[in-house]
Amino acid sequence: MRIGLRFVLPLLAVLALLAWGASVVLNDTLRRWFERDMSMRAELAVNGARQGLLAPWRNDARQKIATVLAGIARDERVMGVAACDCELGLVASSPEYPSTFDCQAVGRNTRKPEVRGSGGWRWVSWAEVFRLPGGSVHVSATPVGDEAGPLGFVVLVQDMSDADRRESMTRQYTFAAFALLAAAASLLTFLVARLSWKDWTTEIRRFLRGGKSRASRPEFQPVLSDVRELVAQITTEAQADGRGNAWNALRLRQTLKHYLHRERVIIVANRQPYIHEFAPDGSIRVSHPASGLVTALEPVMRACSGVWIAHGNGSADSTVVDQSGRVRVPPGEESFVIRRVWLTPEEEAGYYYGFANEGLWPLCHIAHTRPNFRSADWAYYQSVNQKFSDAACAEVDIDDPIILVQDYHFALAPRMIRERLPRATILSFWHIPWPHSERVAICPWQKELLQGMLGSSILGFHTQLHCNNFLDAVDRFLEARIDREQHAVVQRGRITLVRPYPISIECPSRWLKQVAPVAECRASVFAELHLAPDALLGVGVDRMDYTKGIEERLLAVEQLLERSPHLLGRFTFAQLAEPSRTAIERYRELNVAVERLTDRINSRFGNQTYKPVVLLREHHEPLTVFRYYRAADVCYVSSLHDGMNLVAKEFISARDDDRGVLVLSRFTGAARELTEALIVNPYDIEEASSALATALSMSAQEQEERMRSMRLYLTEFNIYRWAGRMLVDAARLRLRDRVSSRLVDYPKLAEVTQE
Numbered sequence: 073m074r075i076g077l078r079f080v081l082p083l084l085a086v087l088a089l090l091a092w093g094a095s096v097v098l099n100d101t102l103r104r105w106f107e108r109d110m111s112m113r114a115e116l117a118v119n120g121a122r123q124g125l126l127a128p129w130r131n132d133a134r135q136k137i138a139t140v141l142a143g144i145a146r147d148e149r150v151m152g153v154a155a156c157d158c159e160l161g162l163v164a165s166s167p168e169y170p171s172t173f174d175c176q177a178v179g180r181n182t183r184k185p186e187v188r189g190s191g192g193w194r195w196v197s198w199a200e201v202f203r204l205p206g207g208s209v210h211v212s213a214t215p216v217g218d219e220a221g222p223l224g225f226v227v228l229v230q231d232m233s234d235a236d237r238r239e240s241m242t243r244q245y246t247f248a249a250f251a252l253l254a255a256a257a258s259l260l261t262f263l264v265a266r267l268s269w270k271d272w273t274t275e276i277r278r279f280l281r282g283g284k285s286r287a288s289r290p291e292f293q294p295v296l297s298d299v300r301e302l303v304a305q306i307t308t309e310a311q312a313d314g315r316g317n318a319w320n321a322l323r324l325r326q327t328l329k330h331y332l333h334r335e336r337v338i339i340v341a342n343r344q345p346y347i348h349e350f351a352p353d354g355s356i357r358v359s360h361p362a363s364g365l366v367t368a369l370e371p372v373m374r375a376c377s378g379v380w381i382a383h384g385n386g387s388a389d390s391t392v393v394d395q396s397g398r399v400r401v402p403p404g405e406e407s408f409v410i411r412r413v414w415l416t417p418e419e420e421a422g423y424y425y426g427f428a429n430e431g432l433w434p435l436c437h438i439a440h441t442r443p444n445f446r447s448a449d450w451a452y453y454q455s456v457n458q459k460f461s462d463a464a465c466a467e468v469d470i471d472d473p474i475i476l477v478q479d480y481h482f483a484l485a486p487r488m489i490r491e492r493l494p495r496a497t498i499l500s501f502w503h504i505p506w507p508h509s510e511r512v513a514i515c516p517w518q519k520e521l522l523q524g525m526l527g528s529s530i531l532g533f534h535t536q537l538h539c540n541n542f543l544d545a546v547d548r549f550l551e552a553r554i555d556r557e558q559h560a561v562v563q564r565g566r567i568t569l570v571r572p573y574p575i576s577i578e579c580p581s582r583w584l585k586q587v588a589p590v591a592e593c594r595a596s597v598f599a600e601l602h603l604a605p606d607a608l609l610g611v612g613v614d615r616m617d618y619t620k621g622i623e624e625r626l627l628a629v630e631q632l633l634e635r636s637p638h639l640l641g642r643f644t645f646a647q648l649a650e651p652s653r654t655a656i657e658r659y660r661e662l663n664v665a666v667e668r669l670t671d672r673i674n675s676r677f678g679n680q681t682y683k684p685v686v687l688l689r690e691h692h693e694p695l696t697v698f699r700y701y702r703a704a705d706v707c708y709v710s711s712l713h714d715g716m717n718l719v720a721k722e723f724i725s726a727r728d729d730d731r732g733v734l735v736l737s738r739f740t741g742a743a744r745e746l747t748e749a750l751i752v753n754p755y756d757i758e759e760a761s762s763a764l765a766t767a768l769s770m771s772a773q774e775q776e777e778r779m780r781s782m783r784l785y786l787t788e789f790n791i792y793r794w795a796g797r798m799l800v801d802a803a804r805l806r807l808r809d810r811v812s813s814r815l816v817d818y819p820k821l822a823e824v825t826q827e
């Protein structure tokens with residue numbers, strides 16, 4: 073229908089214009105003919121009566137003249153006749169002669185000077201049409217005289233309403249004729265468009281149902297197979313969603329296979345999911361690093377299989393790998409491979425501690441630590457990005473692999489990989505906030521970072537705000553087209569989608585299968601901390617990082633104890649703090665500050681047997697962390713700025729008893745999703761301590777309601793959905809690229825077919 077209208081409307085407009093033009097030209101011509109006809113009739117009438125007029129006129133027999141004039145006026149079209157003398161005085165007239173056209177007015181047109189200044193006149197015929205309110209009239213003046221000289225002139229006024237009528241009829245007929253023509257032409261166009269469209273859709277439908285496309289239409293072939301694939305994808309996805317099919321490892325694996333025809337993916341991430349370390353007795357232990365990135369992506373990798381390229385930083389890492397630095401993990405399951413990249417101490421200092429963690433980390437987090445950018449670090453950042461990119465390229469066995477590049481350690485890698493593998497699908501995810509472009513401007517290499525990231529097919533952030541910030545930075549620092557409708561950047565015809573994908577965790581968590589029931593966890597943790605059975609426990613779980621607001625958290629605990637004397641001796645806050653990046657001065661300062669604060673609170677409110685704050689500054693394996701989550705009455709996540717914060721989500725997933733309260737900083741990405749938590753401003757110590765007090769006195773029913781709702785949300789929006797959404801978007805992008813590249817070839821194909 074739309075196609076029909078697209079042709080028919082312009083056609084109608086053109087035809088209407090033509091109709092109008094034609095009627096104007098036609099009317100004009102007809103009118104001129106009619107006027108000329110009237111002038112001739114007037115002249116004939118006067119000339120015919122001339123002989124009867126001459127004698128009475130010379131003798132001034134006015135009555136006789138009036139009789140002759142009345143004879144002329146008998147014609148039904150003649151409205152009046154008058155005879156005027158050479159002095160422009162009225163000689164005689166027919167009875168109905170209109171007074172408007174008196175001898176003076178008409179005579180001025182019919183009398184011309186004989187010789188300029190001579191005072192003599194020569195008489196000429198004259199005629200004109202006047203459009204009056206009651207209709208047009210034709211007025212003419214014809215000179216009368218004989219050999220003896222001129223006598224005057226006869227004025228004839230003729231009715232032209234007939235001509236008016238004919239004019240309007242002509243206009244109507246012309247319009248009617250063109251309207252008919254327009255209708256016929258539109259109908260014809262519409263039918264032709266419909267038939268062509270029907271032909272196309274029949275062809276596509278037949279093809280999609282499995283039939284062969286007609287041999288006479290080979291030009292359909294390249295597009296149709298892609299269309300069929302797209303429809304199949306959409307149908308499968310719609311069916312899956314319609315069934316309320318939850319995202320899990322199996323569905324993610326099927327998605328990868330079905331949409332991308334792949335069994336495996338390649339991940340590039342600095343931190344490895346399993347670290348091999350020598351124990352003091354010389355044996356080799358495997359540990360799980362404290363990292364949100366690992367928490368999120370390890371289940372994805374187990375579901376999809378493939379290769380995880382990471383920095384080998386464990387003391388026994390090199391002992392367990394093969395010649396290419398590869399080892400199968402998880403121990404006992406061996407569903408995927410870690411390929412370890414070895415870094416020299418200089419490389420680690422420049423790339424990891426220097427550029428990534430003293431430069432980019434404080435640049436991206438609003439936590440009041442000054443970023444340091446040094447060109448020596450930048451050089452290492454570039455060379456290590458190249459090293460990891462080379463390792464990724466060495467792992468691929470096809471020219472369009474799926475490569476997941478993770479985090480701020482590898483801003484340059486997407487472009488480096490793209491240069492080697494132009495057809496690769498590169499999905500990058502930035503696990504920390506992306507700052508406002510004012511802050512991006514601080515980095516001396518902001519253009520290179522942006523260009524590097526734009527090597528990605530899809531670039532993911534946790535929130536829309538971070539995506540917007542990124543697009544603004546591209547707008548400000550690069551020459552690229554930003555497609556705000558699609559949320560994409562287009563450079564040299566290549567597109568990078570920039571989309572929010574709020575990261576999540578495996579939910580239900582695999583650790584829940586191994587951890588003891590809540591009562592047992594509580595009993596064991598309480599025993600470890602020497603707490604009475606009726607004690608109240610708060611927990612915090614973090615890497616020791618200044619962005620996590622650990623000092624602010626302890627200040628809130630201190631104020632809580634100040635304001636709630638009934639909690640003294642009863643409330644304990646256990647802070648599980650993983651030592652992190654201690655080679656950096658700022659982190660060492662933080663350790664000292666947290667230690668001092670802990671001591672101060674403990675000495676203010678504690679005694680020999682009661683320690684209000686327990687600082688557990690060491691690595692904790694996930695099972696221990698889960699035990700603490702399950703033992704706690706409240707978990708406080710107080711980040712000053714955090715892309716997402718998966719501790720908050722892990723705490724929820726650990727509480728299958730629907731108990732416990734989450735107090736959550738509003739400056740985390742998680743606060744947008746976990747709205748049933750008690751959301752606080754961690755800088756507002758009073759508000760935070762009140763929230764802790766509210767949490768500790770919250771009724772069991774309210775705890776259950778809040779926890780159940782958040783658990784339901786996480787089960788739905790888990791890490792498999794996160795990865796699945798990115799993969800499905802990537803599949804659509806691949807398909808779109810394929811379809812458009814074939815459509816570009818289409819004209820050539822059509823030419824070949826015609827030959």
Ligand code: F6P
Nearest residue numbers: 343362363364365366479503504
């Ligand atoms: O928050 C982003 C993130 O990459 C996390 O995934 C991880 O916890 C941390 O930063 C990096 O920690 P690390 O420097 O110990 O790898």
